[in-house]
Amino acid sequence: MIEVKNITKTYGNIEVLKDASLEVKDGDFVSIVGPSGSGKTTLLNVVAGLLTPTEGEVIVDGVSLYKLSLRERTAFRREKFGFIFQTFNLISYLTAIENVEIPLYLAGAKSVDQKLVAKELLDRVGLKERLSHLPSELSIGEQQRVAIARALANNASVILADEPTGNLDTKTGEEFMTEIKRLNREGVTVLLVTHNAEMANFANRQIKIIDGRLVS
Amino acid sequence: MRTIDFVAKEMGRRKWKAAAGISCILLGISIFVAAQTTNEALYEKAKEQLLRFGANIIVQPKDEPFDAYSVSPGGSATLPEIYVDKIRNIEHSGMLVAVSPKLYERFEVGDVNLLVVGVTDDERKAKPWWMINKMVVTDEFPQGSQVLLGHYAGAHLGAASRIKLKGETFAVTGVLDETGSADDFMAFVPLHTLQDLTGKKRMVNLIEVSTSCIACPEMNLYDFVNEIDAALPDDAKVIPVKQIAEAQMGTLTKIGDFTRIISIVVLFLGSFLMMNYMSSSVSERRREIGILLAIGMEASKIYKVFISKALILGVVGGLIGYAVGTLISMVAGPQIADTPVSPIFQLLPYSVVISTAICIISSILPARRAARLDPVEALREV
Numbered sequence: 118m119i120e121v122k123n124i125t126k127t128y129g130n131i132e133v134l135k136d137a138s139l140e141v142k143d144g145d146f147v148s149i150v151g152p153s154g155s156g157k158t159t160l161l162n163v164v165a166g167l168l169t170p171t172e173g174e175v176i177v178d179g180v181s182l183y184k185l186s187l188r189e190r191t192a193f194r195r196e197k198f199g200f201i202f203q204t205f206n207l208i209s210y211l212t213a214i215e216n217v218e219i220p221l222y223l224a225g226a227k228s229v230d231q232k233l234v235a236k237e238l239l240d241r242v243g244l245k246e247r248l249s250h251l252p253s254e255l256s257i258g259e260q261q262r263v264a265i266a267r268a269l270a271n272n273a274s275v276i277l278a279d280e281p282t283g284n285l286d287t288k289t290g291e292e293f294m295t296e297i298k299r300l301n302r303e304g305v306t307v308l309l310v311t312h313n314a315e316m317a318n319f320a321n322r323q324i325k326i327i328d329g330r331l332v333s
Numbered sequence: 334m335r336t337i338d339f340v341a342k343e344m345g346r347r348k349w350k351a352a353a354g355i356s357c358i359l360l361g362i363s364i365f366v367a368a369q370t371t372n373e374a375l376y377e378k379a380k381e382q383l384l385r386f387g388a389n390i391i392v393q394p395k396d397e398p399f400d401a402y403s404v405s406p407g408g409s410a411t412l413p414e415i416y417v418d419k420i421r422n423i424e425h426s427g428m429l430v431a432v433s434p435k436l437y438e439r440f441e442v443g444d445v446n447l448l449v450v451g452v453t454d455d456e457r458k459a460k461p462w463w464m465i466n467k468m469v470v471t472d473e474f475p476q477g478s479q480v481l482l483g484h485y486a487g488a489h490l491g492a493a494s495r496i497k498l499k500g501e502t503f504a505v506t507g508v509l510d511e512t513g514s515a516d517d518f519m520a521f522v523p524l525h526t527l528q529d530l531t532g533k534k535r536m537v538n539l540i541e542v543s544t545s546c547i548a549c550p551e552m553n554l555y556d557f558v559n560e561i562d563a564a565l566p567d568d569a570k571v572i573p574v575k576q577i578a579e580a581q582m583g584t585l586t587k588i589g590d591f592t593r594i595i596s597i598v599v600l601f602l603g604s605f606l607m608m609n610y611m612s613s614s615v616s617e618r619r620r621e622i623g624i625l626l627a628i629g630m631e632a633s634k635i636y637k638v639f640i641s642k643a644l645i646l647g648v649v650g651g652l653i654g655y656a657v658g659t660l661i662s663m664v665a666g667p668q669i670a671d672t673p674v675s676p677i678f679q680l681l682p683y684s685v686v687i688s689t690a691i692c693i694i695s696s697i698l699p700a701r702r703a704a705r706l707d708p709v710e711a712l713r714e715v
Binding site: 271 | 343
């Protein structure tokens, strides 16, 4: 379970997040919706353990993220979370399978196991035939599916997605969201940040963010 | 995937960028190798030329300074000829070019008071510049009852084909071209012939020693003086010809210093270029590093990635730099040094080690910058 408790994040005099609190239960699918500059990506970064809040606390499965050392937090993030960013998500000089191998490599898995798991995950997202293609040889939709496979590589229990459909056309965006929904039904917790109301509808629960304040 | 695969894939799929990195270090290493290789050839040539100034060590009787110009018959002190063998048997005898014993005697030949020098074949080795009609002395070198005349000695004696010394006839084998030294006024006969003629059996007035190693790392001229001194009994005095020695050592040292300065400058330049390359590599890859940090890459692994890349660039740059530098020196060296230049294989491991060290050291700061990158900031850049 993710518990966001009274998070405030300021940059100088500007308050980007204002006393934000949120609970995401295991297996839930929550979308945070808001216009550009409303603080939704900042919230996601704080939840991910990437951005230390000015005030407040983030607790994931009973562990207070910002009480961990940087190294411990990095390891925690690697084990718990899978990330999907907007685009330019993949390492350009690595093939699809190699991109999916990265989290496994970072976790210290053996080369043989990395290959096996990555192959299986790409098969799962329908990219069995595209293993050896570089990102530049894949469509944007395919690239985002590789990103899903990469997010799942370490058996992540939570997927954090930041505007993952931002650069996809409506049809590809919906296909992508269907895939995410399917994973959620399999038990993966999803926290999605988007400004697109249609994509947000795939979630079980929507939370609005306006000027750094969460509005249910 | 392992770190090395990760790095190799990046370099393999961005070949031009990798080539740019290699060229940064290759530039420094190839100039370093070319300078060292050409310097070695220059050193050898300079050494060979400097030897032409004459012997650099003189062995003479201890208490009686020898002065060739005031030699009177039966006068000057002598040393046993056997000392020549003692000198030839010193530990570093391989570095001796010539050990040339000499016996001096004055004779009246017609109206000329001629200084005659008894020499052995080593005199020819010690004086490769002796010429007759611009040709190196070969068959003209005196044997038995033959005499070789210095330039002005020959001019004074006219076109004589024979001269008489103490009643014995000597055939003139030739007249040396002008050397600009005291040799021009002397006549040269075989040592043993002069010893027999003067009754100084197996005795010499002095021994001139020429060494090939004047400022070698393991031996300098003064080390030779000490070694010869230790090999000879007390009645011999071993004297380095200081002016020559100092000039020779000074010249050779200057050539070495010049090369060292060039090498240091180009290696600094190479490391500066490499640091620039690595820094721009970090800047270009900010987003990629941001993604990696976000998905759980630890700072230590970022260091590992950059240092591994530096290692590959260093080894490849060192190997290619050695090959290019050797090629440059073999092509351009003969134009500069006017002597053939040979590859120095011992430089290969040095090239690789220096190149790798430079690449690694130059990558530490850029790697640190990468490891300290804020993933949130980096991910914001598209």
